[in-house]
Amino acid sequence: MTGQMIFFIIFALIAITGAVLIIALKRISHRVVSMAFSFMAVAALYFLLGAEFIGIIQIMVYVGAITILFVFGMMMTDHRNFSFGPDPRKWQQALSFVGVATLLGLMLYGISTLDMHESTQPFVGSVEAIGLELYGHYFIAFLGSAFLLTSALIGAIVIARKEAD
Amino acid sequence: MTAFDANWSLMTPEIVLAALALLVFTIDFMTGIHGKKPFIGRLSVLSLLVTAVLVVVTNSTSGSIAEVFVVDPFAMVFKLIILIGVAMVILISMNFLDRERNAEVYQGEYYSIMLFAALGAMIMVSSADLITLFIGLEILSISSYVLAGFKKYSRPSTEAAIKYVVLGGTASAFILYGMSFLYGLTGSTSLLEIGQAIPMLFEEYTFVVMMSFLFMLAGFGFKISIVPFHMWAPDVYEGAPTPVTAFLSVVSKLAGFGIILRVFFLGFGGVYQEWAFIIAVIAAITMIAGNFIALTQTNVKRLMAYSGIAQAGYLLVPVATVVGDVGINMIVFYSVAYLMMTLGAFAVITLVTEDTGTSDLSSFAGLYQRAPYLAIAMTVFLVSLAGLPLTAGFIGKAYIFFGAVAGEMLWLAIIMIVTSVISFFYYFGFIKQMFMTDPRPNDKELAVPGSMQTVVTVSLAVTVILGILPGLVLDIFNTFNWMAFF
Numbered sequence: 205m206t207g208q209m210i211f212f213i214i215f216a217l218i219a220i221t222g223a224v225l226i227i228a229l230k231r232i233s234h235r236v237v238s239m240a241f242s243f244m245a246v247a248a249l250y251f252l253l254g255a256e257f258i259g260i261i262q263i264m265v266y267v268g269a270i271t272i273l274f275v276f277g278m279m280m281t282d283h284r285n286f287s288f289g290p291d292p293r294k295w296q297q298a299l300s301f302v303g304v305a306t307l308l309g310l311m312l313y314g315i316s317t318l319d320m321h322e323s324t325q326p327f328v329g330s331v332e333a334i335g336l337e338l339y340g341h342y343f344i345a346f347l348g349s350a351f352l353l354t355s356a357l358i359g360a361i362v363i364a365r366k367e368a369d
Numbered sequence: 370m371t372a373f374d375a376n377w378s379l380m381t382p383e384i385v386l387a388a389l390a391l392l393v394f395t396i397d398f399m400t401g402i403h404g405k406k407p408f409i410g411r412l413s414v415l416s417l418l419v420t421a422v423l424v425v426v427t428n429s430t431s432g433s434i435a436e437v438f439v440v441d442p443f444a445m446v447f448k449l450i451i452l453i454g455v456a457m458v459i460l461i462s463m464n465f466l467d468r469e470r471n472a473e474v475y476q477g478e479y480y481s482i483m484l485f486a487a488l489g490a491m492i493m494v495s496s497a498d499l500i501t502l503f504i505g506l507e508i509l510s511i512s513s514y515v516l517a518g519f520k521k522y523s524r525p526s527t528e529a530a531i532k533y534v535v536l537g538g539t540a541s542a543f544i545l546y547g548m549s550f551l552y553g554l555t556g557s558t559s560l561l562e563i564g565q566a567i568p569m570l571f572e573e574y575t576f577v578v579m580m581s582f583l584f585m586l587a588g589f590g591f592k593i594s595i596v597p598f599h600m601w602a603p604d605v606y607e608g609a610p611t612p613v614t615a616f617l618s619v620v621s622k623l624a625g626f627g628i629i630l631r632v633f634f635l636g637f638g639g640v641y642q643e644w645a646f647i648i649a650v651i652a653a654i655t656m657i658a659g660n661f662i663a664l665t666q667t668n669v670k671r672l673m674a675y676s677g678i679a680q681a682g683y684l685l686v687p688v689a690t691v692v693g694d695v696g697i698n699m700i701v702f703y704s705v706a707y708l709m710m711t712l713g714a715f716a717v718i719t720l721v722t723e724d725t726g727t728s729d730l731s732s733f734a735g736l737y738q739r740a741p742y743l744a745i746a747m748t749v750f751l752v753s754l755a756g757l758p759l760t761a762g763f764i765g766k767a768y769i770f771f772g773a774v775a776g777e778m779l780w781l782a783i784i785m786i787v788t789s790v791i792s793f794f795y796y797f798g799f800i801k802q803m804f805m806t807d808p809r810p811n812d813k814e815l816a817v818p819g820s821m822q823t824v825v826t827v828s829l830a831v832t833v834i835l836g837i838l839p840g841l842v843l844d845i846f847n848t849f850n851w852m853a854f855f
Contacts, residue, residue: 314580340373348504355485359515
């Protein structure tokens with residue numbers, strides 16, 4: 205077992221455990237911390253793959269900005285539990301567990317059948333290459349995401365705005 | 370290292386619509402936060418019509434920008450459907466927002482988000498690259514989530530928006546996960562390259578390719594609300610403001626069909642035989658479940674949700690039975706018919722439910738005595754939705770039916786006929802309320818404002834004319850080489 209493999213397993217376990225804890229934990233502050241751990245481990249996985257730029261962006265945007273945003277959101281809102289209907293029954297929970305487990309099993313089987321060729325040349329996701337693709341081939345997607353964010357921003361303001369009267 | 374060379378003039382309609390949407394937004398915040406802004410509504414309709422004219426003028430010659438953004442007859446016709454659909458939804462909205470009950474809605478933002486949604490849908494149907502396609506889809510989806518929650522002090526509207534955003538986000542995740550397998554196998558996000566590689570990949574990695582297909586089908590299926598991914602539709606349609614319900618059931622759904630056709634025919638076209646049967650089964654379940662559940666509904670908006678699910682099932686039939694240009698002919702023709710009959714019906718529904726303040730089926734009681742023109746128009750729309758002769762819906766359904774028979778899927782064609790017959794029951798429930806029941810004691814004559822009159826008249830005219838002379842558009846469609854953009 206190579207060193208890369210060992211680190212992969214460690215980070216993968218942290219990422220998955222963090223993600224599960226986000227759902228399983230009860231207090232929202234604990235959830236935010238486990239989210240930060242999960243994001244951090246994903247960044248480490250990017251580094252292992254040689255995608256350094258994406259790794260740094262992941263740390264800056266997700267671990268830095270988004271986690272902090274959640275902390276602010278937590279501070280500025282009051283937390284009440286609310287639901288739209290009765291809690292799911294036991295058999296409903298069991299049924300969804302079986303469904304999700306089957307899906308996971310099928311996915312794992314599918315991935316295990318993959319026999320991908322190992323890439324011969326070492327790959328480094330450089331900033332230059334990403335920039336050229338982003339402002340060249342994917343320019344329309346880049347512009348489109350600007351409109352996506354505008355529309356999301358307007359929507360967020362409309363829905364969250366408190367009347368000043 | 371070369372500069373990115375592109376023929377940007379192909380994007381003229383999108384660029385103009387984006388500029389006009391920003392202009393509408395700017396004018397809005399210069400004219401105060403609250404208040405009625407009918408001029409912005411008119412300006413939005415004008416922008417959409419200008420863009421529609423530009424689509425006809427500039428998109429008539431095919432071409433592509435780096436095979437990412439493509440212009441072909443398919444993109445052109447779907448863009449026209451989207452633009453006209455959104456313009457009619459805005460005309461319906463103008464009347465809806467005029468009412469005292471809906472004064473809480475920020476009008477300027479409402480219209481500009483509607484325009485952004487149209488822009489997203491246009492990018493979506495015009496892209497042959499998974500990334501651009503997904504960005505367009507997300508512009509449309511996020512705008513729809515917001516629109517569903519625009520009446521933010523109304524509990525049903527907020528509930529609809531939350532349900533929609535959570536489930537819609539999950540559906541988007543499914544689409545992305547499916548796409549990631551395709552990218553991993555081919556190393557490309559271009560649908561053309563994927564389409565070339567898929568027959569060989571299918572030989573080698575059958576399971577993974579099918580998994581990717583099914584993930585994407587689940588995600589797209591959510592967007593067009595086919596069974597078993599339809600659970601959100603009735604709740605969201607019921608809670609959302611009525612014009613937004615019209616938007617979701619027409620524009621959002623038809624744009625979703627646009628990308629389903631694009632991705633499945635262009636990307637997975639090489640292995641059509643392998644997945645056509647899955648689509649056929651889903652179409653059958655959708656038609657059966659949609660029509661049967663609709664029988665039990667008493668709320669107009671929920672009923673229209675299930676009717677929309679059933680209609681999505683009819684639209685899926687040609688995807689499963691006829692490959693190539695003829696199949697697209699059928700889908701596009703039925704899309705045009707669906708656009709007109711559904712929007713016309715929603716115009717009447719908005720007017721009636723807003724007037725009576727309830728969306729129960731009984732709000733239609735005695736509509737014939739209150740507004741004879743509306744009642745007759747509504748009858749035509751319902752008859753067309755049910756698929757009876759002399760309407761566009763009949764021609765569209767007959768065309769799809771013969772396609773299914775020719776494609777040797779007789780069982781599917783039979784299910785289609787049987788479920789259509791079942792649908793008569795709930796559509797005639799409407800008609801019975803309108804003509805055979807007396808209006809409730811305090812209901813007065815219903816005034817029909819100009820914008821509604823326009824929508825109803827246009828949809829009525831198109832529904833009837835296409836029902837009698839389908840050749841008018843079918844002859845044009847037959848000359849198209851739908852997805853040829855090189």
